[in-house]
Amino acid sequence: xxxxxxxxxxxxxxxxxxxxxxxxxxxxxxxxxxxxxxxxxxxxxxxxxxxxxxxxxxxxxxxxxxxxxxxxxxxxxxxxxxxxxxxxxxxxxxxxxxxxxxxxxxxxxxxxxxxxxxxxxxxxxxxxxxxxxxxxxxxxxxxxxxxxxxxxxxxxxxxxxxxxxxxxxxxxxxxxxxxxxxxxxxxxxxxxxxxxxxxxxxxxxxxxxxxxxxxxxxxxxxxxxxxxxxxxxxxxxxxxxxxxxxxxxxxxxxxxxxxxxxxxxxxxxxxxxx
Amino acid sequence: xxxxxxxxxxxxxxxxxxxxxxxxxxxxxxxxxxxxxxxxxxxxxxxxxxxxxxxxxxxxxxxxxxxxxxxxxxxxxxxxxxxxxxxxxxxxxxxxxxxxxxxxxxxxxxxxxxxxxxxxxxxxxxxxxxxxxxxxxxxxxxxxxxxxxxxxxxxxxxxxxxxxxxxxxxxxxxxxxxxxxxxxxxxxxxxxxxxxxxxxxxxxxxxxxxxxxxxxxxxxxxxxxxxxxxxxxxxxxxxxxxxxxxxxxxxxxxxxxxxxxxxxxxxxxxxxx
Numbered sequence: 001x002x003x004x005x006x007x008x009x010x011x012x013x014x015x016x017x018x019x020x021x022x023x024x025x026x027x028x029x030x031x032x033x034x035x036x037x038x039x040x041x042x043x044x045x046x047x048x049x050x051x052x053x054x055x056x057x058x059x060x061x062x063x064x065x066x067x068x069x070x071x072x073x074x075x076x077x078x079x080x081x082x083x084x085x086x087x088x089x090x091x092x093x094x095x096x097x098x099x100x101x102x103x104x105x106x107x108x109x110x111x112x113x114x115x116x117x118x119x120x121x122x123x124x125x126x127x128x129x130x131x132x133x134x135x136x137x138x139x140x141x142x143x144x145x146x147x148x149x150x151x152x153x154x155x156x157x158x159x160x161x162x163x164x165x166x167x168x169x170x171x172x173x174x175x176x177x178x179x180x181x182x183x184x185x186x187x188x189x190x191x192x193x194x195x196x197x198x199x200x201x202x203x204x205x206x207x208x209x210x211x212x213x214x215x216x217x218x219x220x221x222x223x224x225x226x227x228x229x230x231x232x233x234x235x236x237x238x239x240x241x242x243x244x245x246x247x248x249x250x251x252x253x254x255x256x257x258x259x260x261x262x263x264x265x266x267x268x269x270x271x272x273x274x
Numbered sequence: 275x276x277x278x279x280x281x282x283x284x285x286x287x288x289x290x291x292x293x294x295x296x297x298x299x300x301x302x303x304x305x306x307x308x309x310x311x312x313x314x315x316x317x318x319x320x321x322x323x324x325x326x327x328x329x330x331x332x333x334x335x336x337x338x339x340x341x342x343x344x345x346x347x348x349x350x351x352x353x354x355x356x357x358x359x360x361x362x363x364x365x366x367x368x369x370x371x372x373x374x375x376x377x378x379x380x381x382x383x384x385x386x387x388x389x390x391x392x393x394x395x396x397x398x399x400x401x402x403x404x405x406x407x408x409x410x411x412x413x414x415x416x417x418x419x420x421x422x423x424x425x426x427x428x429x430x431x432x433x434x435x436x437x438x439x440x441x442x443x444x445x446x447x448x449x450x451x452x453x454x455x456x457x458x459x460x461x462x463x464x465x466x467x468x469x470x471x472x473x474x475x476x477x478x479x480x481x482x483x484x485x486x487x488x489x490x491x492x493x494x495x496x497x498x499x500x501x502x503x504x505x506x507x508x509x510x511x512x513x514x515x516x517x518x519x520x521x522x523x524x525x526x527x528x529x530x531x532x533x534x535x536x537x538x539x540x541x542x543x544x545x546x547x
Binding site: 177 | 451452454455456457458459460461462464465466468469470473474477
């Protein structure tokens, strides 16, 4: 294994090398006919889409559309009733072990371990790589610590490495969570409403960071959002969920008010634009 | 016509409200009466007799006057008995805490691996909690003989129930978000628990244990009365012999030790949280 580095082999900007023509890039994550029901009701129904290298995919949809269920099935926190979650070379659907490190997750509520330092929280991203006893004792090798610190530097929080997570602001906590995701050196980052608990200015910083990781490192990003304008300005592609079904899948620059109406219906849409 | 009917219905509503208000006023009086009856009955049952207190207090004052100077010639014995009490509480509490951890996992709805045992575990803990260490000690003095060991068992059993219930309540309130987040890194379930849950729960458990230890030192001063060892034994002996200087010395010693422990455990707990 190469010495891990947050940027290893990624310094060359993918965006410089690839055109915006995503169709020619390799697929990083493929969701195929994923379904999951609760109490006889289908929360998601035959959802399929693909995300390619360096692509930022926004998932839109009114609340209750099934976004959270979809994300929990992709991350392995729930088991889908049918369908598949595939990485480029690997069927992840029923794996619960170390392979999970290839899909990193950023949560709306950050979900850091409050009593641990920022650095220890980022080191959690290495738990899928190191022997189990290292996780239990929180004793990591120098190269893992170095990688974690590089990840913290990447999100601009190197100076907060030793600070307890619960003393950081919301925006800082989300940055630590992104550093944790980076430390997993994932194929895909799944971000479930990453800015829903943050104010607009800080939200923009977080989304810039995610888009930078996506476009420069080639990590595919799947990000659910509830603000239309954020999806339009940050995403390369937008998919829309309504009542558990995928009803929109298109390039972000083609997404207009007509499409939005299909997603949210007229009344709600007015509320979101104003 | 319209206006008339609107006014009429408004009047109707007002009247209804008034009636309801009267009913509520009645129920308030009923509650007051019930509370009064409750206290009268309790007063009778408890055989409260202020006259007895009036004659008893001077007697107490007399004893207090007799109890000076303190009796220090038996100090080594007293210190050994107090050390016995502290040790009983320490062993009993530690054993109880160790037993409480697995029971607390069983009795936490959100993380129990065996949901079928949730209610039996809760009932068992409630039973332990419902019986005081004093009562357990009484039983075990008969079973294992006189001495501090019976006290240790008494403390351990009662504290087991109390501590496990407290731990379980804490675990049921823990947010599972960080645990899920660590799980998605590919850590595996057990490592995720060690990494995300233990740092959150362990300081609370340690602090609770310290609290129980301190509490049990105070509680176990009386265990000697039933023959379960510790300073309580000497306390009872002094009372039986009406040796007030000795009694007074022991009470002051208990106060000193309990206060010191209280400060120590408080300081340690502040360090932990």
